[in-house]
Amino acid sequence: MRSFFRLALLWSCALAPMLTLPEQGFAQSASDHQYSSEDIEAGSRVYAADCSLCHGASGDGVDGMDLRRGQFSRVLSDDDLRDVITAGLSNARMPAFDLRQDELDGIVAYIRAGFDASGVAVRVGDAARGRGLFDGRGECASCHRVGGRGPYTAPDLSDIGSIRTPAALQRTLLDPGRALLPINRSVRAVTRDGETIRGRRVNEDTYTVQLIDSNGRLRSLTKSNLVEYEASLTPIMKPTTLSADEVADLIGYLLSLRGLP
Secondary structure, eight states: OOOOOBOSOOOSSOOOTTOOOOSOOOOGGGGGGBOOHHHHHHHHHHHHHHTHHHHOTTSOOSTTOBTTTTBOSSOOOHHHHHHHHHHOBTTTTBOOOOOOHHHHHHHHHHHHTTTOTTSOOBOOOOHHHHHHHHHTTTOGGGTOOBTTBSOSSSOOOTTGGGTSOHHHHHHHHHOHHHHOOGGGOEEEEEETTSOEEEEEEEEEOSSEEEEEETTSOEEEEEGGGEEEEEEOSSOSSOOOOOOHHHHHHHHHHHHHOSSOO
């Protein structure tokens, strides 16, 4: 039987399942979920005047923290950041700042934009509420695995907070088709003995492909033993119907997943 392969891209090495894609291609509705460019620019000026003396121009002047990279002593929502800036931290010798609301929002926006005045600053909500959405109305737990619990239908998200940026997470929720990595595409393979296998691709090289099949089993297939093989360009995941505030909370939860016990 003549073998043939219908595939857009072949990969020569294993690819990490949740790499960050370039910050482009957002759906128009993304603007409802993030700070404006004016907020970010205003925040850069407030930061330079009030924050850079201690935290440094790059945000890494305090041990254990890197504001530009979003690395705090603990995972913080935007409201948590506002509270810390307003109340200060006596044990960390951080003074309280009496700022207008627009100045406060601007600093948070600048931090969320990674200190890039022309960047994208996605709103980050409450992780506890986000976990409820992940397990409930968001229906994320029906496909994704976290901390050793859940199915293998979609990529494991146990350490997603240390891999993806808020902007990348937002893009995945709002426009999964544009955020889908080639290695995570659903595949269909037919073997020489007539078995049809469907599942999620997790690795591929010149001669073999590994996938999680529809029964949750890891399968390794030799390409020379296949008569059909195709990767779908349509993601299983649909754009979220959650509100802007709920998306912010869900992003807050996902950022808290850093592979720690």
